[in-house]
Amino acid sequence: MTSKTYHVKSFGCQMNVYDSERMGDLLAGQGLSAAASPEEADVVVLNTCHIREKAAEKLYSDVGRLRQKRADGSRRTIVAAGCVAQAEGAEIAARAPEVDVIVGPLAYHRLPELLKQAETGRAIDIDMPAVPKFGALPGRRVRQASAFLTVQEGCDKFCTFCVVPYTRGPETSRPSADLIAEAEALVARGVKEITLLGQNVNAYNGGLSLSGLIRALAEIEGLERIRYTTSHPRDMHDDLIAAHVEVPKLMPYLHLPVQSGSSRILKAMNRAHTRESYLATLARLREARPDIALSGDFIVGFPGETEADFAETLSIVAEVQYAAAYSFKYSVRPGTPAATMADQVPEEVKDERLARLQAAITVGSLAFNQGTIGKRCTVLLERPGRKPGQLIGKTPWLQSAVVSIPGAKIGDLVDVEIVGAMPNSVEAVPIPSGQESAAA
Ligand code: 5AD
Numbered sequence: 471m472t473s474k475t476y477h478v479k480s481f482g483c484q485m486n487v488y489d490s491e492r493m494g495d496l497l498a499g500q501g502l503s504a505a506a507s508p509e510e511a512d513v514v515v516l517n518t519c520h521i522r523e524k525a526a527e528k529l530y531s532d533v534g535r536l537r538q539k540r541a542d543g544s545r546r547t548i549v550a551a552g553c554v555a556q557a558e559g560a561e562i563a564a565r566a567p568e569v570d571v572i573v574g575p576l577a578y579h580r581l582p583e584l585l586k587q588a589e590t591g592r593a594i595d596i597d598m599p600a601v602p603k604f605g606a607l608p609g610r611r612v613r614q615a616s617a618f619l620t621v622q623e624g625c626d627k628f629c630t631f632c633v634v635p636y637t638r639g640p641e642t643s644r645p646s647a648d649l650i651a652e653a654e655a656l657v658a659r660g661v662k663e664i665t666l667l668g669q670n671v672n673a674y675n676g677g678l679s680l681s682g683l684i685r686a687l688a689e690i691e692g693l694e695r696i697r698y699t700t701s702h703p704r705d706m707h708d709d710l711i712a713a714h715v716e717v718p719k720l721m722p723y724l725h726l727p728v729q730s731g732s733s734r735i736l737k738a739m740n741r742a743h744t745r746e747s748y749l750a751t752l753a754r755l756r757e758a759r760p761d762i763a764l765s766g767d768f769i770v771g772f773p774g775e776t777e778a779d780f781a782e783t784l785s786i787v788a789e790v791q792y793a794a795a796y797s798f799k800y801s802v803r804p805g806t807p808a809a810t811m812a813d814q815v816p817e818e819v820k821d822e823r824l825a826r827l828q829a830a831i832t833v834g835s836l837a838f839n840q841g842t843i844g845k846r847c848t849v850l851l852e853r854p855g856r857k858p859g860q861l862i863g864k865t866p867w868l869q870s871a872v873v874s875i876p877g878a879k880i881g882d883l884v885d886v887e888i889v890g891a892m893p894n895s896v897e898a899v900p901i902p903s904g905q906e907s908a909a910a
């Protein structure tokens with residue numbers, strides 16, 4: 471008999487991708503093999519994200535498609551996982567009877583048990599257990615030279631627009647010793663780059679601080695690059711900034727969401743930083759590490775945002791010169807304080823502001839990429855490019871670099887010189903042999 475198959479579909483952030491991988495590890499541990507698409511799989515996990523709108527609709531439309539019986543009359547087992555399952559588990563149970571398992575992001579280590587339970591009736595676990603799931607997960611199967619490692623989960627910050635504190639619970643950090651062991655195991659299997667993940671990764675406090683953890687991981691031979699995301703401006707302390715100077719393996723890139731350039735809106739968002747304090751943090755960083763690439767997140771159309779507030783967002787984009795930035799229209803999240811605030815901004819105003827902001831961000835990214843022309847650096851090759859012989863990888867500044875290097879393969883770390891710039895990528899060429907030592 472052929473073994474059963476599974477497919478995990480990830481809808482969300484990098485932590486959602488990490489969780490999807492770990493659910494795949496669990497199912498593989500049960501003897502299931504991976505299917506290329508949800509349609510082909512016997513067990514389908516829909517790992518949802520709740521941060522912005524339409525998350526629940528995407529889930530229901532997938533469930534609608536997947537509940538259809540297959541040609542041989544059999545049905546798939548459907549698992550609703552992730553933050554929508556956590557936030558709306560009861561509604562999913564009522565609205566989608568064909569969902570067999572509903573499991574939240576803090577309880578998915580119980581997936582094998584829940585699947586067993588689902589053979590006789592629907593299984594739900596949306597508890598936020600006191601004992602963290604990580605100890606109950608099997609060893610990791612490695613897929614790429616670059617891997618995610620969740621070090622911290624949850625959020626205590628309660629920005630007024632955000633559901634995360636409600637879906638992922640309070641801030642918790644995994645013990646440093648466990649993380650060093652997980653990282654060593656990844657590196658032993660060929661991983662060269664690790665990105666440390668957390669909703670508030672720089673609030674990490676699992677025995678070591680985040681900077682202490684980074685310094686400990688940098689000792690692992692064979693690990694070449696370390697990154698971390700997402701940070702909160704309020705937790706950007708001097709020891710972490712110093713690590714950017716003193717730990718060569720720590721890449722010169724920081725994702726530091728600001729959300730708005732207006733201190734008035736930041737106050738209404740409960741961000742606990744102002745425009746000025748955010749800019750002061752970036753100034754400290756740039757003084758320490760002048761080449762650091764910065765990225766941010768922005769929300770347009772938060773309740774009460776005026777044209778003058780929005781102009782401050784545009785001006786902070788121009789002032790900071792982000793290498794990359796992500797911008798979103800404010801989306802009402804039921805149960806969060808901003809959902810019931812007065813002066814909700816009309817949709818067409820949000821659309822128009824988003825378009826202007828994205829145009830400004832593109833100008834900044836192109837300028838950043840152009841500023842790197844002539845630099846020599848390493849690129850970690852990740853995937854094939856569009857043209858034959860081309861490969862795409864990441865520079866230290868997290869730019870996508872397109873290169874053609876005869877004999878190079880995915881997973882290699884190669885020395886290149888940047889020779890061309892587009893808004894979302896750069897072009898690079900190999901450094902002639904004998905000159906590699908010049909690469910940073
Ligand atoms: N509406 C729009 N964007 C949001 N984000 C979080 N909550 C919302 C919301 N309700 C954005 C923030 C955050 C990123 C992960 O998603 O910019 O940094």
Ligand code: SF4
Pocket residue numbers: 625626627628629632633634635669670702
């Ligand atoms: Fe959400 Fe704010 Fe916490 Fe980030 S810091 S997860 S935006 S509440």
